[in-house]
Amino acid sequence: MNFQPYRSPSTGRPVRAVLFDTFGTVVDWRTGVAREVAAFAAAHGHTLDADAFADHWRALYQPAMDAIRSGQRGFTKLDTLHRENLDAALRHHGINPDQFSRETLEELNKSWHRLPPWPDSVEGLAAIRRHYIVGPLSNGNTSLLLDMARDAGLPWDVIIGSDMTGTYKPLPQAYLRTAEFLDLEPGEVMLAAAHNSDLQAAREAGLATAFVARPTEHGPGQAVDLAPEGDWNLVASSIPGLADRLGA
Amino acid sequence: MNFQPYRSPSTGRPVRAVLFDTFGTVVDWRTGVAREVAAFAAAHGHTLDADAFADHWRALYQPAMDAIRSGQRGFTKLDTLHRENLDAALRHHGINPDQFSRETLEELNKSWHRLPPWPDSVEGLAAIRRHYIVGPLSNGNTSLLLDMARDAGLPWDVIIGSDMTGTYKPLPQAYLRTAEFLDLEPGEVMLAAAHNSDLQAAREAGLATAFVARPTEHGPGQAVDLAPEGDWNLVASSIPGLADRLGA
Missing domain, CATH: 1.10.150.240 (Putative phosphatase; domain 2)
Structure with a gap:
């Protein structure tokens, strides 16, 4: 296979897993x-x-x-x-x-x-999954994320709930223990999120980062997280857009 | 939807998740x-x-x-x-x-x-998944089970590795902590396995049980686990056969 995984300039490593914040980023x-x-x-x-x-x-x-x-x-x-x-x-x-x-x-x-996915989520995750491990990196517990995945048809490879890491984002252990369960270095994991603060914490823990804009998460008058506020590795306006930037 | 989940006579509860021993039961x-x-x-x-x-x-x-x-x-x-x-x-x-x-x-x-699935595994898991949560209940660690799933195309909903429960079968906590991550009662979880000893321990922990015969796991001269040695809830000679017995 000639696929070349995205290599994060900030970590120097090929990304193996693309993990998603869920509430707001994947589901509405x-x-x-x-x-x-x-x-x-x-x-x-x-x-x-x-x-x-x-x-x-x-x-x-x-x-x-x-x-x-x-x-x-x-x-x-x-x-x-x-x-x-x-x-x-x-x-x-x-x-x-x-x-x-x-x-x-x-x-x-x-x-x-039972939250509905954004219209592009399922298609985008399926595209990324062809070349990368995909999963949530959420504060949700395992059974919540599992029910959500079955209900919304989210094609996760693996679900590592916050009850498995025993901690909540943005504490560093939430990101680091997740990478450890995957037997990956933090730099081999990318967090994709619609929230700048989550990406900041992920970067500080050594992860690669991708901003996916969700300008109506908070309704029509949303005033926060409308644009990237850091030098994130990738920026996209949808999950299929992120798939493109990942070469997937 | 009119589907009626299998109800285990030994636990009196509808089965919500069918979890599989992997080495020997799902893969060769x-x-x-x-x-x-x-x-x-x-x-x-x-x-x-x-x-x-x-x-x-x-x-x-x-x-x-x-x-x-x-x-x-x-x-x-x-x-x-x-x-x-x-x-x-x-x-x-x-x-x-x-x-x-x-x-x-x-x-x-x-x-x-990178173990090959038995020829019936993927089809059988996909059938069961239509009506039940499916996942491994294995002594494998998460990253091993994840690589195996991607390589063999095993359509798990969720992977709860032994590094998540922090213990090994047949200790009761291996079964009980898995049910807890799923937010299910032990009796709402069924273990499907080709090994009588695993089923015995699962039953003692309160799980429903299904024997799936794998008479060549140990090669052509296999002498153990050729038949059920307990009064397991269900008995099948393949995973699609188990799907039939589960009404899936």
Whole structure:
């Protein structure tokens, strides 16, 4: 085979695995969550702004992980954090979560397992997979990422959930332990992400980096991550575009 | 969708994931290793019985893991154990491993990453995958199982290597931690294996069980595991046969 893998100038090594941030980069969490929240609210006779609810639920994500990153709290998987934050988001919207059964709330919590891919994701991942290992590098837990992959048809080779590394991005061990499971040097792994801060942390851990723009992740008025803010190895406006730049 | 998953009478639960022992059950390690050993010997001007070499190399596998299972030695991944055992197998066959470069021996060691699937494996896994999560439940490390999957075209949904559970079958934690990563009860997971002892341990850990006969795993004179030796939930002579019994 004459294929020459992309060689990162910053690491000097051929890239063997292209790993993807998932929420926002591969799947459209805002649309997916808002759709399920709207259906939930309608079914239970509540009125709410489903987009705002999705944004609020998502906004509680980083502070919940911060407690774990700082060591204040032991590793707790994302499904559990989402479930706790769901109670908080419901209360914030004036809805008492105690009126619902445990099963009803768990079902709504699983909306994070059923997020729609961006229209180009499946095709782009399949193209890259022909020449590189592809997988998520996400703060999601394994079962969440697995359900998402089966539901959305994401053709991952391997799923290394945050419950396997036992830590959350952007801590360096999240990137380094993932490379270790793959038996690759950090420079043989590329992170593809729509978030500059994630790429910065990946670069500091020694990974190659690719920015994939997702200018409507946060809805029509998005003000962050519209463009690359670092000298990332590759920049693309879609995953098939990234495949092209990787020669895949 | 009207599909009804198989419900194990021993656990009373619907099976959600069908996980496979790999060496012997999904891939033909003896043929694959012997082929690479024969090529290696020819390239270096040595004469040996490649089948006997493969058998000997494989025979060193259980004792190497025993030291880890007993706690005598910290968790060490299978690639490393195979590499140590390769030196021993070469010496046993009168070949001094020190005459070869590190790269040459590592390349031969990777023959365990390039094992051919049994002729029915890929088709059978693809059928089961339509209705169940499929993955390996193997003592192989993640990178070994990933290389094997890409090389052989095994359509796994997820790969949970022994380096992720940090333990080796047949210790109960190997089965239980795998179920935990999948967020499934042990009884929602089925182990499919060609080895009665593996199924016995899986059943003791609460998993559903399926025996898949592989009567030539050890060559034409195989004397073990020719038939089920326990009251396993399902019995099949191929993976497509197992797919039929699972209704997949």
